[in-house]
Amino acid sequence: MKEKFKNLPLRSGVGIILLNKENKVFVGKRIDNPKNFWQMPQGGIDKGEDYLTAAYRELEEETSVKNVKLIQEIDSIFTYELPKNLLGVIWKGKYKGQKQKWFLMRYLGEDKEINLQTKNPEFLDWKWLDIDMITEVVVDFKFHIYKKLKEEIKKIVN
Numbered sequence: 001m002k003e004k005f006k007n008l009p010l011r012s013g014v015g016i017i018l019l020n021k022e023n024k025v026f027v028g029k030r031i032d033n034p035k036n037f038w039q040m041p042q043g044g045i046d047k048g049e050d051y052l053t054a055a056y057r058e059l060e061e062e063t064s065v066k067n068v069k070l071i072q073e074i075d076s077i078f079t080y081e082l083p084k085n086l087l088g089v090i091w092k093g094k095y096k097g098q099k100q101k102w103f104l105m106r107y108l109g110e111d112k113e114i115n116l117q118t119k120n121p122e123f124l125d126w127k128w129l130d131i132d133m134i135t136e137v138v139v140d141f142k143f144h145i146y147k148k149l150k151e152e153i154k155k156i157v158n
Contacts (some may be wrong), residue, residue, distance in 0.1 A: 005087045007091045007097040010079060014055040015042035015102040017149060018068065020128050023157050027137060028108065028116065028123030030061065038129070038137040040149075042100060051101040059105070062122050067109035074102040074152050076098060103154060131157075 018026035024130065027038035043058035045051065059065050063136045067091070075098055081097035082090060116123045131153050 005093075005096050008087075010081075010095065010097050010099040011091060011095040011099045012045045012059055012085050013043055013100045014039055014045060014051050015078075015100045015145075016055050016059045017074075017102060017104045017153055018059065018063075018065065019071070019104065019153075019157070020107050022128070023131065024128035025131055025134055026063070026114075027127060027129050027134065027154070028039075029125040031124045032120060033139070035139075036137070037097065037139040038127075038135070039142065040141070042098075052103065055101075055103045055105075061118055061120070061127070062116075064115035064118060065107060065109065065113065068105040068107055070106040071106055072156055074104065074149065076148070077101055078148065080141050080145055083141050100145070102152075104132075104153060110137075 020026070025040065027040055029036070029038050032110055041059050041062045043054070043061070044126060046057070047050040049057070052070070059068065077099050079097060079099045087093075087096060114126060115127060131150055136147045
């Protein structure tokens, strides 16, 4: 890591594991990544916001989804650092990575309610994916997080 980025803080964020009725996981294809990588909804925490409030807000901002039921808050805080080519680029260079609190939620709505054409779109496509597949589609620097989340999801839903 470049010396000037070494002391940057981690950004506080949340992630949402959204399950449909068949226990498939929602993933979106990011607009800003031309490769075939998919991720679950996630984002930063606004000033004065708690983790769960941020999770509901981020989910709605990215997918228009509001019709959900919280299944469980995942106990751990997960962290990742950006690869060298993204340091100083993402988040206006203010952070070197993220520390995230994750929430498992059940989607109670219909697929037609999911709308990626939000105020500030982040995804250009979405799909429901088998739990085992989430580690196959994620960008490398988040693989360790998705691997742990996959284990957590399986413990909870099985």
